[in-house]
Amino acid sequence: MDQDPIGHGAGIAIERRGFAMNGGAVQEWSLPVDAAALQDMRRRLNDRRKPKVARPGWTEGIEADYLDRLCDHLAGPYCWSEDIERFGEQHLMVRARSTGHRLHVTLPVGKVEGAKPLVLLHGWPSCSFEFVHVARHLVAQGMYPVLIDLPGFGFSDAPAEPMGPRSMAACIAEVIGEGLGFRNAIVHGNDWGSTVACWLAIDFPRMVTAIHLSMMGMRPRFDGSARPPGDSEQQWIKVVQKRLAADAGYREIQATRPNTASAALADSPAGLAAWIAEKFHGWTTEQAVENPLVGMDDLAAIITAYWLTGSIASANWVYTAGRRRDDTGAPPGGTGSTPVGFSFFGGGFFPPPPRSWAERLHHVQDFRIHASGGHYPALTNPRALAEDLVAFCEQLD
Known part of the structure; x- marks a missing residue:
């Protein structure tokens, strides 16, 4: 869908938290506490079959001892029904008109006078819980974070x-424009969320005031008129290509054999934990570091959400869709005149790019690089990311 949905926002029925919402598209909702599913997960974890052989360390995947500790934590002291209290007190299901999809949205409780909505979009293998720490910092600064689970x-x-x-961007545009009634949203994206944010800026510029990214969600297309990459850009491209060659097996599996991977991941919480936790470690710190930077309760929450919903199969599909149609190549003009801010954190899957690379696609207003934080800064360096977001939003006023 290439049309801006703002014009279809008539029929606003209810007013909550300072923003107009379409009552027919919005439902109050609560995070589920499925005792039977949680008990089944714990039983499977306690009865798990461990690999007969495993190489020590992280260089060949999940570290066996760490996985044992994570599984024991999930099966024992971790309590989902108590932990969900920190994931916001107002949860909604908001329906996209054209597709009928309901998206899970978390809003802060209480009206924030004069605050513009700041939409936070996660990536894979994550969910909106990724931003719980950042959201807390943003609310303390008088901002209005809106957390959305991608379709x-x-x-x-x-x-x-x-x-x-x-397509995700079109769905989200309907949810935030028609369902929530937002007219001037700022969107932050990480991982796949950064690509979605770019498409929101391209296809829905009247709705999106600005975007902020912690990863390059798009790449430039080089044609006869494009300036060739400079030395620093060429060096960065080589590093990225080397990393992809060494650590892109999961992408190929999920792009070409999603059913096979999903059958195993949907049936084994230990396998699901391994598949997810290995990425949160490998994309945030050096492989030689014993313990991941992401807290075990944060990981446990994300893994439990995937287990309760069985959504690992549909989440993995984003790579299948990318094989069919690559949405990461930028159209001519990139994201146009929309102001764009960047916060890059060292130790991630990709190193921070040169600013000149970002300027090939974006109207860059803010460009910041932090020494550490990796690919999931909202979980590993939330204060720094929140401060960058506040500073970027203040520049737009």
């Missing part, structure tokens, strides 16, 4: 077919 992720509805980031 097929977390507690949002799964699509009937693999959905790429541009």
